[in-house]
Amino acid sequence: GAGVSQSPSNKVTEKGKDVELRCDPISGHTALYWYRQSLGQGLEFLIYFQGNSAPDKSGLPSDRFSAERTGGSVSTLTIQRTQQEDSAVYLCASSLEQGVGGYTFGSGTRLTVV
Amino acid sequence: AQSVAQPEDQVNVAEGNPLTVKCTYSVSGNPYLFWYVQYPNRGLQFLLKYITGDNLVKGSYGFEAEFNKSQTSFHLKKPSALVSDSALYFCAVRDGSGYSTLTFGKGTMLLVSP
Numbered sequence: 001g002a003g004v005s006q007s008p009s010n011k012v013t014e015k016g017k018d019v020e021l022r023c024d025p026i027s028g029h030t031a032l033y034w035y036r037q038s039l040g041q042g043l044e045f046l047i048y049f050q051g052n053s054a055p056d057k058s059g060l061p062s063d064r065f066s067a068e069r070t071g072g073s074v075s076t077l078t079i080q081r082t083q084q085e086d087s088a089v090y091l092c093a094s095s096l097e098q099g100v101g102g103y104t105f106g107s108g109t110r111l112t113v114v
Numbered sequence: 115a116q117s118v119a120q121p122e123d124q125v126n127v128a129e130g131n132p133l134t135v136k137c138t139y140s141v142s143g144n145p146y147l148f149w150y151v152q153y154p155n156r157g158l159q160f161l162l163k164y165i166t167g168d169n170l171v172k173g174s175y176g177f178e179a180e181f182n183k184s185q186t187s188f189h190l191k192k193p194s195a196l197v198s199d200s201a202l203y204f205c206a207v208r209d210g211s212g213y214s215t216l217t218f219g220k221g222t223m224l225l226v227s228p
Contacts, residue, residue, distance in 0.1 A: 042220035102148050105157035
């Protein structure tokens with residue numbers, strides 16, 4: 001596609017429920033990244049996929065968070081047993097290999113846990 | 115570990131005046147530096163980058179940034195601010211290794227008054 005597409009744009013969920021956030025990267029971009037943006041906290045790195053390599057999961061805050069990327073394209077970020085502190089904007093980005101030239105970001109998914 | 119500091123949470127400037135948004139960084143080896151802008155309810159948009167070459171980098175919307183290796187800084191500048199420049203600005207850094215990801219600062223809100 002022309003840009004990075006994220007869905008849903010907004011998600012309200014009850015504490016304890018599981019949620020799935022979707023990211024559709026730019027066609028041909030081999031690298032995909034998930035970041036979390038919380039008020040006053042800037043952008044927090046979550047996970048990085050590069051081609052067929054094992055993903056860099058070093059930023060995932062707990063084992064309730066997981067992500068997969070199917071067929072080297074679409075990615076899903078799953079948060080299990082959501083907590084109120086998970087409320088944030090989840091941003092996905094993609095880039096050409098290694099991202100030296102920078103990333104292209106999607107518009108994000110605003111997650112609210114009530 | 116790499117890091118970025120944006121010492122100002124907010125910068126206020128009058129329209130037509132020059133603006134500076136500060137950024138300092140820490141990284142092993144040569145830095146790859148970026149500025150992104152975020153408008154309300156939108157993802158991050160790329161403004162400019164420094165990888166190598168001239169220390170003064172020109173980017174979108176009349177913005178420029180100056181790389182200063184001795185001061186490890188990459189301040190964003192614009193000679194004449196517009197009200198429409200009001201937004202949240204993020205500085206980011208990565209090293210040159212193949213498996214590095216961008217580390218972002220906490221962001222600086224720029225408010226340009228008429």
